[in-house]
Structures are given as C-alpha cells and as structure tokens.
Amino acid sequence: MKQLIKKIIPRQLFEAIEPIGHKLEAMIYSFKYGRPAKNLRIIGVTGTNGKTTTSFMIHKMLHEAGYSVALMTTVASGLGGDIKPQQSHVTTLSSPELNKQIAQLRDQGAEWLVLETTSHALAQNRTWGIPFEVAVLTNITHEHLDYHKTFEKYAQAKRKMFKIAGKNRRGYAIVNADDQLSAQFLEATKRGISYGIGKGDLKADNINLSSQGSRYLAKIDEIQYDINCHIPGKFNVSNSLAAVGVGWHLGLSPEQIEQGIASLKSVEGRMANLEAGQKFSVVIDFAHTPDSFDLLLSDLRASTKGKLIVLFGSAGRRDQSKRWTQGEIAGKYADELVLTEEDDRDQDGQLILSQIAKGAERSGKQSGKDMFLILDRTEAIRFAMTRAKSADDTVVLLGKGHEKTIERADGEHPWNEFEEAKKAIKSLN
DSSP: OHHHHHHHSOHHHHHHHHHHHHHHHHHHHHHHTTOTTTTSEEEEEEOSSSHHHHHHHHHHHHHHTTOOEEEEOSSEEEETTEEEEOOOSSSSOOHHHHHHHHHHHHHTTOOEEEEEOOHHHHHTTTTTTOOEEEEEEOOOOSOOHHHHSSHHHHHHHHHHHHHHHHTSTTOEEEEETTSTTHHHHHHHHSSEEEEEESOSSEEEEEEEEETTEEEEEEEETTEEEEEEEOSOSTHHHHHHHHHHHHHHHTTOOHHHHHHHHHHOOOBTTBSEEOOSSOSSEEEEEOOOSHHHHHHHHHHHHHHOSSOEEEEEOOOTTSOTHHHHHHHHHHHHHOSEEEEOOSOOTTSOHHHHHHHHHHHHHTTTOOBTTTEEEOOSHHHHHHHHHHTOOSTTOEEEEESOTTOSEEEETTEEEEOOHHHHHHHHHHTTO
C-alpha cells in the first residue's frame, strides 16, 4: 500500500504527510496495547555509532544492580538476563511491533526499558507515546542523508528524543562532550551532563587500551570510578563512559557501576573476535559509516603488527555519498582491501564497488594488487582469509555484524557472518 501511494502522489507531498501517517499508526497501537510505555521508565540511546553497545552496557549495569530492566536494540531484546536475538533488519521497530513488544515486557514485570532509538523512528513519530526519561547521545556524524537529505535535518530528528525528555519532570540528558553538537542536545533537555575523553562533566583519564578492552578512571565531581571495559576499542571507552553517566545520574554506587560495566563480556557483531582454529586474528563488526570506519580501523591498525586485511561493502538504496569516503578511509589504514556486497538491494553491486574503489584509490590502493573487488560476499570472505599469512595478521569483516539476512535484488536471504567466516577458515585446511 505504501509503495502504491508513493507512486500516485508527488514525492514532496508524500514526504510531508508520511510522518503524520506514522504518528496516527503509533497512537492507534499505543492505545491498543494500553499505552504500554506509560508507566515504564525509559532510557533512550541514540547516535550515529555506538548505540547498541552503549545500550547493552547500560542494561547490564542496571540488571546487575538489581533493577527490573528490559532491553530493546538492533541485536537483541528481552527482560533481565533473558535476552534473545532480534530478527528485524531495522533498529527501531514499526509502531505495531514496538508497542506489542513493550507491552509484553511490561506484562513480564519490566520497570525500566533501555531503548535503542534511530533518527528514522524519531522523524517518523514511531516512538509516539514513549516518555523518554533519560536521553543518551553517543555521537552524531555523517549518515542517513539519503533519507534526511541534510545533516541539520538528521540532527533535528535526533534532538526530538531530548525534547521529549525535557518535558518529563525527571528528564535528563547524557551527551558526548567530544561531539560538536552536544550543547544543542543538552539545551533541548535543559538538565544533564556531558561526558568525554579528557573533557566534559564526566571525564575518562589514564586510559590503557589492549586487544581485550580498556581500563581507565572515570571522574565526576569528587567521585572516581575504576572502569574495566571488556569491549575493545577506544570508541568503547566513550560508550562505556555514557553508561557510567547513566549510573551516576540514577545514584548507583561506584561498586555497582564498576561491576556492571565489567560484567559485559561481549556484544554480538561489535568488535567480536572470532576463534575458529586459525593462526591469525579475525574481527567482525557492524561498522558501516565513515566515522565508525575511522574509529575502528585506527585502533586495529595500531594493534596489528602484520597485515590488516579489511573486507566491506556499502548498502544499496542508502546514502551514496559515503561510499567514496568509506573507501578512502579504509584504504588509509588497511594493507589490503576486499570490496564486496552489503545489502545491495536492487542497485548494481558492481557499480557500488567501483564507487568505493575510487575512494580507495585516493589512498593509493590499486585493483588487483592490494584491492580486490569480489561481489559475492561468501566468496569474498574466503578470499580474504587466504590473504592472511601470519599470526600477526588481522582480517576485519565490516558491515553485517549481527544481522541474520542479506538483502539482494530478489529479496532477503539468510546470512550469518560468523558462520561464513568459520566456513572460510575451515576451507583453508
């Protein structure tokens, strides 16, 4: 029906009325399920990168502290320790499914909900009726301009969650001081703190990074926390610091915050190290934006003594302008690139790869020498594994992470990045 309407009426008119339709749908299903979010205390987490990991950290910390807390993210959802994989290919569900799942969590006894929230959902009013109490911003960078058209409209959509929190008598913002727009988000809520590496109200100092995670001191006012984060990457210092900020705001003790952060050992498809009997390192991550590429690959470049082999693609029917930048950034850090499909949908996959390759060429990469274009992702993963020759080498698979499907012109197909990587490693023997 939606596709039919889009064909009948002018595009600008459709874009103007679409949020109204989504809002009406959200209202209908919110009332159908008895306003399920009304009596829950909601912690919303938004941003371009780090939403899922930060949500997991907050949920785990509160669960370990004894809270009856539910979680809804791209990767998984559930109550307390019973967290199950999320099958949807989108971050924030449709209004009917969102309200249905919140109602189920409410009926199971949830009192708190950590909700990963996207700019699409906020712009389309899919989150109508959700009284965000704590609004967390991880960062905001170039992404989803295929939908929002301008960066300002993208940021404006993100700010909606903070404005909603500002109307809540207990509303509070936790924003990243390292992000240039953080002041605007704080202003939208009126109450809150900033966090950052070396700056902000809540600061991370004495940072020690390793392939196993990070150790650092978090300081706010006269309180100090000794944080042990098991998710690798300097960017996960920021993500865990956001969780510390939530814990501080809610009055958790230093011990509860420290133990809560330390208790999360991994998040599927987020800086996940794969061990399948291979002598080299394999890392799987959902990173698919230029900024996340820069953050992740700079860390891996610093920790990889041998060759860094990076495999990725860029989604079809999404922001085309980022493809060139992805290629340039990856080419800067990687010794070798393997370019492949990543949800091409109905776009020409070879054209997408050529667009990425043009960016990589700016970083000195040459096709057939240190850059290889292999459209079939299964074949590409197998090829990438053959390029690793020593224990010091690292193969990085980006863009799919936890996702259980891959979208092609004829629809969605089952996909499991971890299983594909294991099969590729097995084929080496």
